[in-house]
Amino acid sequence: MDRILVVDDSRNVCTVLSDLLEREGYQVQVAHSYDQALDYIEGDDLSVVITDLKMPGRSGMDLLAYSRNRRPEVPVIMITAFGNIEAAVAAMKSGAFDFITKPIDDDELLNAVSRAITESEVNREIVSGFFEEDGSFSVDFIGTTPAVQEILQTVKKIGPTESTVLITGETGVGKELIARALHLAGGRRGRPFVKVHCAAIPENLVESELFGYEKGAFTGAVSSKPGRFEIAHGGTLFLDEVGEIPPHIQVKLLTVLQDTAFERVGGVKTINIDVRIIAATNKDLRSAVASGEFRSDLYYRLNVVPIHIPPLRDRKDDIIQQSEYFLMKFSAKHGRKYPEIPTDIMTAFFNYDWPGNVRELENVIERLVLMSEGPTLESTFLPQEISGPESVQETAGLRDVVGGVSRATERQMIMDALGKTGQNRTRAADLLGISRRTLQKKIKEYGL
Numbered sequence: 001m002d003r004i005l006v007v008d009d010s011r012n013v014c015t016v017l018s019d020l021l022e023r024e025g026y027q028v029q030v031a032h033s034y035d036q037a038l039d040y041i042e043g044d045d046l047s048v049v050i051t052d053l054k055m056p057g058r059s060g061m062d063l064l065a066y067s068r069n070r071r072p073e074v075p076v077i078m079i080t081a082f083g084n085i086e087a088a089v090a091a092m093k094s095g096a097f098d099f100i101t102k103p104i105d106d107d108e109l110l111n112a113v114s115r116a117i118t119e120s121e122v123n124r125e126i127v128s129g130f131f132e133e134d135g136s137f138s139v140d141f142i143g144t145t146p147a148v149q150e151i152l153q154t155v156k157k158i159g160p161t162e163s164t165v166l167i168t169g170e171t172g173v174g175k176e177l178i179a180r181a182l183h184l185a186g187g188r189r190g191r192p193f194v195k196v197h198c199a200a201i202p203e204n205l206v207e208s209e210l211f212g213y214e215k216g217a218f219t220g221a222v223s224s225k226p227g228r229f230e231i232a233h234g235g236t237l238f239l240d241e242v243g244e245i246p247p248h249i250q251v252k253l254l255t256v257l258q259d260t261a262f263e264r265v266g267g268v269k270t271i272n273i274d275v276r277i278i279a280a281t282n283k284d285l286r287s288a289v290a291s292g293e294f295r296s297d298l299y300y301r302l303n304v305v306p307i308h309i310p311p312l313r314d315r316k317d318d319i320i321q322q323s324e325y326f327l328m329k330f331s332a333k334h335g336r337k338y339p340e341i342p343t344d345i346m347t348a349f350f351n352y353d354w355p356g357n358v359r360e361l362e363n364v365i366e367r368l369v370l371m372s373e374g375p376t377l378e379s380t381f382l383p384q385e386i387s388g389p390e391s392v393q394e395t396a397g398l399r400d401v402v403g404g405v406s407r408a409t410e411r412q413m414i415m416d417a418l419g420k421t422g423q424n425r426t427r428a429a430d431l432l433g434i435s436r437r438t439l440q441k442k443i444k445e446y447g448l
Protein backbone atom coordinates (compact mmCIF):
# COMPACT_ATOMS: atom_id res chain seq x y z
CA MET A 1 0.00 0.00 0.00
CA ASP A 2 1.24 3.47 -0.75
CA ARG A 3 2.35 5.39 2.28
CA ILE A 4 2.09 9.16 2.36
CA LEU A 5 3.71 11.50 4.84
CA VAL A 6 1.68 14.62 5.65
CA VAL A 7 3.56 17.43 7.39
CA ASP A 8 1.72 20.47 8.71
CA ASP A 9 1.91 22.31 12.03
CA SER A 10 -1.87 22.67 12.01
CA ARG A 11 -3.42 19.53 13.52
CA ASN A 12 -6.64 20.45 11.84
CA VAL A 13 -5.16 20.42 8.34
CA CYS A 14 -3.43 17.12 9.07
CA THR A 15 -6.69 15.51 10.15
CA VAL A 16 -8.58 16.73 7.11
CA LEU A 17 -5.85 15.57 4.74
CA SER A 18 -5.34 12.19 6.34
CA ASP A 19 -9.09 11.52 6.34
CA LEU A 20 -9.24 12.37 2.66
CA LEU A 21 -6.22 10.26 1.75
CA GLU A 22 -7.23 7.30 3.91
CA ARG A 23 -10.64 7.26 2.29
CA GLU A 24 -8.81 6.83 -1.02
CA GLY A 25 -7.00 3.81 0.39
CA TYR A 26 -3.64 5.40 1.16
CA GLN A 27 -1.79 4.80 4.37
CA VAL A 28 -1.00 8.13 6.04
CA GLN A 29 1.63 9.23 8.51
CA VAL A 30 1.44 12.61 10.12
CA ALA A 31 4.15 14.92 11.44
CA HIS A 32 3.72 18.42 12.84
CA SER A 33 7.22 19.75 12.36
CA TYR A 34 10.42 19.38 10.37
CA ASP A 35 12.06 17.44 13.19
CA GLN A 36 9.20 15.01 13.52
CA ALA A 37 9.16 14.44 9.78
CA LEU A 38 12.80 13.37 9.56
CA ASP A 39 12.28 9.95 11.10
CA TYR A 40 9.60 9.10 8.60
CA ILE A 41 11.72 10.29 5.72
CA GLU A 42 14.56 8.07 6.88
CA GLY A 43 12.17 5.14 7.30
CA ASP A 44 11.27 2.61 4.65
CA ASP A 45 8.50 2.53 2.17
CA LEU A 46 7.47 6.10 1.65
CA SER A 47 5.75 6.99 -1.62
CA VAL A 48 5.03 10.71 -1.35
CA VAL A 49 5.65 13.61 1.02
CA ILE A 50 3.08 16.42 1.32
CA THR A 51 4.37 19.33 3.34
CA ASP A 52 3.19 22.76 4.32
CA LEU A 53 5.61 25.50 3.36
CA LYS A 54 5.24 27.70 6.42
CA MET A 55 5.86 26.04 9.74
CA PRO A 56 7.27 27.35 13.00
CA GLY A 57 10.97 26.41 13.24
CA ARG A 58 12.38 24.94 10.07
CA SER A 59 10.22 25.42 7.00
CA GLY A 60 8.80 23.20 4.30
CA MET A 61 11.65 24.35 2.04
CA ASP A 62 14.17 22.93 4.52
CA LEU A 63 12.23 19.69 4.59
CA LEU A 64 12.14 19.64 0.79
CA ALA A 65 15.92 20.02 0.67
CA TYR A 66 16.41 17.27 3.24
CA SER A 67 14.03 14.89 1.53
CA ARG A 68 15.42 15.48 -1.96
CA ASN A 69 18.86 14.82 -0.59
CA ARG A 70 18.13 11.66 1.37
CA ARG A 71 15.27 10.14 -0.60
CA PRO A 72 15.57 11.53 -4.13
CA GLU A 73 13.11 8.92 -5.43
CA VAL A 74 10.28 10.26 -3.23
CA PRO A 75 8.29 13.15 -4.81
CA VAL A 76 7.44 16.09 -2.55
CA ILE A 77 4.21 18.09 -2.92
CA MET A 78 4.32 21.54 -1.35
CA ILE A 79 1.33 23.32 0.15
CA THR A 80 1.60 27.08 -0.25
CA ALA A 81 -0.61 30.02 0.61
CA PHE A 82 -2.91 31.22 -2.13
CA GLY A 83 -1.25 33.90 -4.24
CA ASN A 84 2.28 33.17 -3.08
CA ILE A 85 3.50 32.33 -6.53
CA GLU A 86 7.16 33.17 -5.83
CA ALA A 87 7.24 30.59 -3.06
CA ALA A 88 5.64 28.00 -5.31
CA VAL A 89 8.14 28.68 -8.08
CA ALA A 90 11.03 28.53 -5.62
CA ALA A 91 9.77 25.16 -4.39
CA MET A 92 9.54 23.80 -7.93
CA LYS A 93 13.06 25.02 -8.67
CA SER A 94 14.32 23.19 -5.61
CA GLY A 95 12.87 19.97 -6.91
CA ALA A 96 9.31 19.88 -5.56
CA PHE A 97 7.12 17.61 -7.65
CA ASP A 98 4.14 19.96 -7.54
CA PHE A 99 2.49 22.57 -5.37
CA ILE A 100 -1.06 22.98 -4.13
CA THR A 101 -2.44 26.31 -2.93
CA LYS A 102 -4.69 26.82 0.08
CA PRO A 103 -7.62 26.42 0.44
CA ILE A 104 -6.90 22.87 -0.64
CA ASP A 105 -9.12 21.46 -3.34
CA ASP A 106 -9.65 17.72 -2.74
CA ASP A 107 -9.56 16.71 -6.38
CA GLU A 108 -6.51 18.76 -7.13
CA LEU A 109 -4.66 17.20 -4.23
CA LEU A 110 -5.67 13.64 -5.08
CA ASN A 111 -4.71 14.19 -8.68
CA ALA A 112 -1.26 15.46 -7.70
CA VAL A 113 -0.82 12.53 -5.31
CA SER A 114 -1.70 9.95 -7.91
CA ARG A 115 0.70 11.47 -10.45
CA ALA A 116 3.40 11.61 -7.79
CA ILE A 117 2.90 7.94 -6.97
CA THR A 118 3.38 6.93 -10.58
CA GLU A 119 6.56 8.97 -10.59
CA SER A 120 7.82 7.42 -7.40
CA GLU A 121 7.15 3.91 -8.66
CA VAL A 122 9.16 4.60 -11.77
CA ASN A 123 11.96 6.15 -9.72
CA ARG A 124 12.04 3.35 -7.22
CA GLU A 125 12.20 0.73 -9.87
CA ILE A 126 15.13 2.26 -11.59
CA VAL A 127 17.12 3.72 -8.67
CA SER A 128 18.15 1.07 -6.31
CA GLY A 129 21.06 2.02 -4.17
CA PHE A 130 21.92 3.44 -0.82
CA PHE A 131 23.83 6.24 0.84
CA GLU A 132 27.11 5.37 2.56
CA GLU A 133 27.97 6.81 5.94
CA ASP A 134 30.08 9.53 4.36
CA GLY A 135 27.01 10.59 2.36
CA SER A 136 28.18 9.23 -0.98
CA PHE A 137 25.74 7.22 -3.07
CA SER A 138 26.29 3.57 -3.90
CA VAL A 139 24.27 2.11 -6.69
CA ASP A 140 23.01 -1.46 -6.60
CA PHE A 141 24.62 -2.20 -9.92
CA ILE A 142 25.17 -5.87 -9.35
CA GLY A 143 28.07 -7.83 -10.76
CA THR A 144 31.44 -9.25 -9.85
CA THR A 145 33.24 -9.20 -13.19
CA PRO A 146 36.09 -6.73 -13.76
CA ALA A 147 33.92 -4.90 -16.33
CA VAL A 148 31.28 -4.11 -13.71
CA GLN A 149 33.82 -3.23 -11.03
CA GLU A 150 35.45 -0.79 -13.41
CA ILE A 151 32.12 0.86 -14.19
CA LEU A 152 31.40 1.28 -10.49
CA GLN A 153 34.81 2.87 -9.97
CA THR A 154 34.08 5.32 -12.76
CA VAL A 155 30.69 6.22 -11.27
CA LYS A 156 32.33 6.91 -7.91
CA LYS A 157 35.01 9.05 -9.49
CA ILE A 158 33.04 10.88 -12.19
CA GLY A 159 29.65 11.11 -10.47
CA PRO A 160 30.61 14.01 -8.19
CA THR A 161 32.10 16.00 -11.09
CA GLU A 162 30.29 18.08 -13.69
CA SER A 163 31.61 16.00 -16.60
CA THR A 164 29.44 15.11 -19.53
CA VAL A 165 29.16 11.34 -19.82
CA LEU A 166 28.24 9.15 -22.78
CA ILE A 167 26.93 5.72 -21.77
CA THR A 168 26.87 3.06 -24.47
CA GLY A 169 25.57 -0.48 -24.49
CA GLU A 170 22.83 -2.74 -25.82
CA THR A 171 19.26 -2.58 -24.64
CA GLY A 172 18.73 -3.64 -21.02
CA VAL A 173 22.35 -3.47 -19.85
CA GLY A 174 21.60 -0.77 -17.27
CA LYS A 175 22.39 2.53 -19.01
CA GLU A 176 19.61 4.42 -17.26
CA LEU A 177 20.52 2.90 -13.92
CA ILE A 178 24.06 4.20 -14.32
CA ALA A 179 22.85 7.62 -15.55
CA ARG A 180 20.73 8.07 -12.43
CA ALA A 181 23.54 6.84 -10.22
CA LEU A 182 25.87 9.45 -11.71
CA HIS A 183 23.28 12.12 -10.93
CA LEU A 184 22.76 10.91 -7.37
CA ALA A 185 26.49 10.63 -6.74
CA GLY A 186 27.01 14.33 -7.45
CA GLY A 187 26.19 17.73 -6.07
CA ARG A 188 23.10 17.93 -8.26
CA ARG A 189 21.35 15.22 -6.29
CA GLY A 190 18.11 16.66 -5.00
CA ARG A 191 17.78 18.78 -8.12
CA PRO A 192 15.80 17.54 -11.10
CA PHE A 193 16.88 14.53 -13.14
CA VAL A 194 15.08 15.02 -16.41
CA LYS A 195 14.98 12.29 -19.00
CA VAL A 196 14.39 12.89 -22.68
CA HIS A 197 13.72 9.78 -24.69
CA CYS A 198 14.95 11.11 -28.01
CA ALA A 199 13.72 8.13 -30.04
CA ALA A 200 10.17 8.46 -28.70
CA ILE A 201 9.54 12.07 -29.72
CA PRO A 202 8.25 12.72 -33.25
CA GLU A 203 10.95 14.40 -35.31
CA ASN A 204 9.06 17.68 -35.75
CA LEU A 205 8.55 18.02 -31.99
CA VAL A 206 12.08 17.33 -30.79
CA GLU A 207 13.11 20.98 -30.87
CA SER A 208 10.13 22.31 -28.93
CA GLU A 209 10.33 19.43 -26.49
CA LEU A 210 13.97 20.19 -25.72
CA PHE A 211 13.92 23.97 -25.81
CA GLY A 212 10.28 24.90 -25.23
CA TYR A 213 8.25 27.35 -27.28
CA GLU A 214 6.53 30.71 -27.07
CA LYS A 215 2.87 31.27 -27.61
CA GLY A 216 2.12 31.47 -31.32
CA ALA A 217 5.43 29.89 -32.40
CA PHE A 218 3.47 27.44 -34.55
CA THR A 219 -0.11 26.35 -35.09
CA GLY A 220 -1.31 24.82 -31.87
CA ALA A 221 1.09 26.73 -29.62
CA VAL A 222 -1.71 28.41 -27.70
CA SER A 223 0.47 29.11 -24.69
CA SER A 224 4.18 29.17 -23.92
CA LYS A 225 5.86 26.09 -22.58
CA PRO A 226 9.29 25.51 -21.08
CA GLY A 227 11.39 22.73 -22.63
CA ARG A 228 13.28 19.94 -20.91
CA PHE A 229 16.43 22.03 -20.71
CA GLU A 230 14.65 24.65 -18.62
CA ILE A 231 12.99 22.07 -16.41
CA ALA A 232 16.37 20.45 -15.77
CA HIS A 233 17.94 23.76 -14.74
CA GLY A 234 20.29 23.18 -11.82
CA GLY A 235 20.08 19.42 -12.33
CA THR A 236 20.89 16.78 -14.90
CA LEU A 237 19.46 16.27 -18.36
CA PHE A 238 19.55 12.65 -19.50
CA LEU A 239 19.47 12.40 -23.28
CA ASP A 240 18.42 8.80 -23.83
CA GLU A 241 18.92 7.30 -27.31
CA VAL A 242 20.83 10.41 -28.28
CA GLY A 243 21.79 8.77 -31.57
CA GLU A 244 18.21 9.32 -32.75
CA ILE A 245 18.35 13.12 -32.65
CA PRO A 246 17.64 14.42 -36.17
CA PRO A 247 20.57 16.20 -37.90
CA HIS A 248 19.16 19.73 -37.84
CA ILE A 249 18.57 19.49 -34.08
CA GLN A 250 22.09 18.15 -33.60
CA VAL A 251 23.39 21.53 -34.76
CA LYS A 252 21.25 23.46 -32.30
CA LEU A 253 22.05 21.06 -29.48
CA LEU A 254 25.76 21.51 -30.01
CA THR A 255 25.43 25.30 -29.99
CA VAL A 256 23.36 25.20 -26.81
CA LEU A 257 25.86 22.97 -25.07
CA GLN A 258 28.69 25.30 -26.02
CA ASP A 259 26.92 28.54 -25.12
CA THR A 260 24.90 27.16 -22.17
CA ALA A 261 22.14 29.41 -23.46
CA PHE A 262 19.32 29.25 -25.99
CA GLU A 263 16.03 30.75 -27.12
CA ARG A 264 12.69 29.00 -27.02
CA VAL A 265 11.16 28.13 -30.39
CA GLY A 266 9.57 31.36 -31.62
CA GLY A 267 11.20 33.30 -28.78
CA VAL A 268 13.74 36.11 -28.70
CA LYS A 269 14.76 36.09 -25.05
CA THR A 270 18.02 34.29 -24.33
CA ILE A 271 17.71 31.78 -21.52
CA ASN A 272 20.81 30.78 -19.62
CA ILE A 273 20.93 27.26 -18.34
CA ASP A 274 23.00 25.25 -15.96
CA VAL A 275 22.54 21.57 -16.66
CA ARG A 276 24.78 18.57 -16.57
CA ILE A 277 24.43 16.35 -19.62
CA ILE A 278 24.43 12.59 -19.50
CA ALA A 279 23.69 10.85 -22.78
CA ALA A 280 23.09 7.23 -23.66
CA THR A 281 22.78 5.21 -26.82
CA ASN A 282 22.58 1.62 -27.95
CA LYS A 283 23.77 2.64 -31.39
CA ASP A 284 27.37 2.53 -32.46
CA LEU A 285 27.78 6.32 -32.57
CA ARG A 286 31.30 6.12 -33.93
CA SER A 287 30.10 4.41 -37.08
CA ALA A 288 27.13 6.81 -37.25
CA VAL A 289 29.74 9.57 -37.28
CA ALA A 290 31.72 7.79 -39.97
CA SER A 291 28.63 7.42 -42.16
CA GLY A 292 27.68 11.06 -41.61
CA GLU A 293 24.45 10.39 -39.68
CA PHE A 294 25.78 11.89 -36.49
CA ARG A 295 27.82 15.08 -36.29
CA SER A 296 31.36 14.42 -35.18
CA ASP A 297 31.62 17.72 -33.25
CA LEU A 298 28.54 16.81 -31.19
CA TYR A 299 29.92 13.32 -30.66
CA TYR A 300 33.13 14.70 -29.18
CA ARG A 301 31.20 17.19 -27.08
CA LEU A 302 29.16 14.34 -25.54
CA ASN A 303 31.83 11.70 -25.32
CA VAL A 304 33.91 13.47 -22.67
CA VAL A 305 33.78 10.51 -20.32
CA PRO A 306 32.71 7.30 -22.07
CA ILE A 307 31.17 4.46 -20.07
CA HIS A 308 30.60 1.28 -22.03
CA ILE A 309 28.46 -1.43 -20.47
CA PRO A 310 29.17 -4.76 -22.15
CA PRO A 311 26.32 -7.16 -22.97
CA LEU A 312 25.52 -9.80 -20.37
CA ARG A 313 26.66 -12.66 -22.63
CA ASP A 314 30.20 -11.24 -22.46
CA ARG A 315 30.21 -11.26 -18.66
CA LYS A 316 28.16 -14.32 -17.81
CA ASP A 317 29.68 -14.65 -14.34
CA ASP A 318 27.58 -11.64 -13.31
CA ILE A 319 24.49 -13.81 -13.78
CA ILE A 320 25.18 -15.60 -10.49
CA GLN A 321 25.11 -12.54 -8.26
CA GLN A 322 22.44 -10.79 -10.32
CA SER A 323 20.04 -13.70 -10.20
CA GLU A 324 20.48 -14.01 -6.43
CA TYR A 325 19.78 -10.30 -6.12
CA PHE A 326 16.63 -10.46 -8.25
CA LEU A 327 15.50 -13.61 -6.45
CA MET A 328 15.72 -11.79 -3.12
CA LYS A 329 14.03 -8.72 -4.51
CA PHE A 330 11.07 -10.51 -6.04
CA SER A 331 10.67 -13.03 -3.23
CA ALA A 332 10.26 -10.11 -0.86
CA LYS A 333 7.96 -8.26 -3.25
CA HIS A 334 5.62 -11.21 -3.72
CA GLY A 335 5.88 -12.61 -0.22
CA ARG A 336 7.64 -15.87 -1.16
CA LYS A 337 10.62 -17.70 0.26
CA TYR A 338 13.05 -19.10 -2.27
CA PRO A 339 16.51 -19.65 -0.89
CA GLU A 340 18.41 -20.15 -4.16
CA ILE A 341 18.41 -20.66 -7.90
CA PRO A 342 18.32 -24.42 -8.61
CA THR A 343 21.20 -25.80 -10.63
CA ASP A 344 19.15 -26.79 -13.66
CA ILE A 345 17.91 -23.21 -13.99
CA MET A 346 21.36 -21.73 -13.46
CA THR A 347 22.69 -24.07 -16.16
CA ALA A 348 20.02 -22.90 -18.57
CA PHE A 349 20.92 -19.28 -17.72
CA PHE A 350 24.54 -19.93 -18.58
CA ASN A 351 23.67 -21.59 -21.86
CA TYR A 352 21.58 -18.66 -23.01
CA ASP A 353 22.70 -15.53 -24.85
CA TRP A 354 20.46 -12.90 -23.21
CA PRO A 355 19.65 -10.54 -26.11
CA GLY A 356 17.55 -8.47 -23.67
CA ASN A 357 20.45 -8.47 -21.19
CA VAL A 358 19.87 -7.77 -17.49
CA ARG A 359 16.32 -6.55 -18.04
CA GLU A 360 15.47 -9.94 -19.56
CA LEU A 361 17.10 -11.80 -16.66
CA GLU A 362 15.18 -9.65 -14.19
CA ASN A 363 11.87 -10.39 -15.91
CA VAL A 364 12.53 -14.10 -16.17
CA ILE A 365 13.25 -14.33 -12.45
CA GLU A 366 10.17 -12.36 -11.46
CA ARG A 367 8.14 -14.72 -13.59
CA LEU A 368 9.72 -17.80 -11.99
CA VAL A 369 9.01 -16.42 -8.54
CA LEU A 370 5.38 -15.73 -9.43
CA MET A 371 4.69 -19.00 -11.18
CA SER A 372 6.48 -21.57 -9.04
CA GLU A 373 4.25 -23.23 -6.50
CA GLY A 374 6.55 -25.63 -4.69
CA PRO A 375 9.39 -24.88 -2.28
CA THR A 376 11.90 -24.23 -5.10
CA LEU A 377 11.84 -22.37 -8.41
CA GLU A 378 10.55 -24.62 -11.17
CA SER A 379 12.35 -24.74 -14.51
CA THR A 380 9.04 -25.58 -16.23
CA PHE A 381 8.30 -21.88 -16.09
CA LEU A 382 11.40 -20.83 -17.99
CA PRO A 383 10.55 -19.30 -21.36
CA GLN A 384 11.16 -21.79 -24.11
CA GLU A 385 14.03 -19.90 -25.68
CA ILE A 386 15.93 -20.23 -22.42
CA SER A 387 15.05 -23.80 -21.45
CA GLY A 388 15.89 -24.93 -24.99
CA PRO A 389 13.86 -27.19 -27.27
CA GLU A 390 14.89 -30.47 -25.56
CA SER A 391 13.48 -29.63 -22.19
CA VAL A 392 10.07 -28.92 -23.64
CA GLN A 393 9.82 -32.61 -24.51
CA GLU A 394 10.87 -33.51 -21.01
CA THR A 395 7.99 -31.59 -19.54
CA ALA A 396 4.49 -32.89 -19.28
CA GLY A 397 3.45 -31.40 -22.60
CA LEU A 398 2.13 -28.07 -23.70
CA ARG A 399 -1.41 -28.44 -22.41
CA ASP A 400 -0.19 -29.18 -18.90
CA VAL A 401 2.26 -26.33 -18.94
CA VAL A 402 -0.39 -23.87 -20.06
CA GLY A 403 -2.82 -25.21 -17.46
CA GLY A 404 -0.18 -24.89 -14.77
CA VAL A 405 0.65 -21.36 -15.78
CA SER A 406 -2.93 -20.19 -15.71
CA ARG A 407 -3.60 -21.86 -12.37
CA ALA A 408 -0.52 -20.24 -10.91
CA THR A 409 -1.60 -16.87 -12.26
CA GLU A 410 -5.10 -17.28 -10.92
CA ARG A 411 -3.80 -18.24 -7.50
CA GLN A 412 -1.48 -15.25 -7.46
CA MET A 413 -4.27 -12.86 -8.50
CA ILE A 414 -6.47 -14.13 -5.70
CA MET A 415 -3.68 -13.70 -3.17
CA ASP A 416 -3.01 -10.18 -4.44
CA ALA A 417 -6.70 -9.25 -4.25
CA LEU A 418 -7.00 -10.60 -0.72
CA GLY A 419 -3.86 -8.72 0.26
CA LYS A 420 -5.09 -5.48 -1.25
CA THR A 421 -8.46 -5.67 0.51
CA GLY A 422 -7.09 -6.73 3.89
CA GLN A 423 -8.53 -10.27 3.44
CA ASN A 424 -12.03 -8.89 2.83
CA ARG A 425 -13.57 -11.61 0.63
CA THR A 426 -16.53 -9.60 -0.59
CA ARG A 427 -14.33 -6.76 -1.80
CA ALA A 428 -11.71 -9.15 -3.17
CA ALA A 429 -14.41 -10.89 -5.21
CA ASP A 430 -15.55 -7.51 -6.56
CA LEU A 431 -12.00 -6.64 -7.48
CA LEU A 432 -11.60 -9.92 -9.36
CA GLY A 433 -14.98 -9.64 -11.03
CA ILE A 434 -16.21 -12.99 -9.71
CA SER A 435 -18.92 -13.90 -7.22
CA ARG A 436 -18.14 -14.32 -3.56
CA ARG A 437 -19.10 -17.99 -3.77
CA THR A 438 -16.70 -18.68 -6.61
CA LEU A 439 -13.98 -16.97 -4.65
CA GLN A 440 -14.72 -19.12 -1.56
CA LYS A 441 -14.46 -22.23 -3.69
CA LYS A 442 -11.14 -21.19 -5.17
CA ILE A 443 -9.67 -20.23 -1.83
CA LYS A 444 -10.42 -23.73 -0.65
CA GLU A 445 -9.18 -25.32 -3.85
CA TYR A 446 -5.84 -23.52 -3.68
CA GLY A 447 -5.55 -23.95 0.05
CA LEU A 448 -5.11 -20.25 0.70
Ligand SMILES: Nc1ncnc2c1ncn2[C@@H]1O[C@H](COP(=O)(O)OP(=O)(O)OP(=O)(O)O)[C@@H](O)[C@H]1O
Nearest residue numbers: 140141142170171172173174175176177282358359
Ligand atom coordinates in the same frame (compact mmCIF):
# COMPACT_ATOMS: atom_id res chain seq x y z
N1 LIG B 1 24.00 -4.55 -13.03
C1 LIG B 1 22.70 -4.47 -12.70
N2 LIG B 1 22.29 -4.73 -11.45
C2 LIG B 1 20.99 -4.67 -11.11
N3 LIG B 1 20.02 -4.32 -11.95
C3 LIG B 1 20.35 -4.04 -13.20
C4 LIG B 1 21.69 -4.07 -13.64
N4 LIG B 1 21.73 -3.74 -14.95
C5 LIG B 1 20.45 -3.49 -15.31
N5 LIG B 1 19.62 -3.67 -14.28
C6 LIG B 1 18.15 -3.56 -14.31
O1 LIG B 1 17.74 -3.92 -15.62
C7 LIG B 1 16.69 -3.08 -16.07
C8 LIG B 1 17.08 -2.36 -17.34
O2 LIG B 1 18.04 -1.36 -17.04
P1 LIG B 1 18.04 0.06 -17.77
O3 LIG B 1 16.67 0.54 -17.99
O4 LIG B 1 18.98 0.93 -17.02
O5 LIG B 1 18.67 -0.41 -19.18
P2 LIG B 1 19.00 0.45 -20.48
O6 LIG B 1 20.39 0.12 -20.83
O7 LIG B 1 18.66 1.88 -20.25
O8 LIG B 1 18.01 -0.22 -21.53
P3 LIG B 1 17.36 0.43 -22.89
O9 LIG B 1 18.47 0.65 -23.86
O10 LIG B 1 16.41 -0.63 -23.35
O11 LIG B 1 16.68 1.69 -22.47
C9 LIG B 1 16.37 -2.15 -14.92
O12 LIG B 1 15.30 -2.66 -14.17
C10 LIG B 1 17.65 -2.14 -14.10
O13 LIG B 1 17.40 -1.84 -12.77
Ligand SMILES: [Mg+2]
Nearest residue numbers: 172175176240
Ligand atom coordinates in the same frame (compact mmCIF):
# COMPACT_ATOMS: atom_id res chain seq x y z
MG1 LIG C 1 17.19 3.05 -21.16
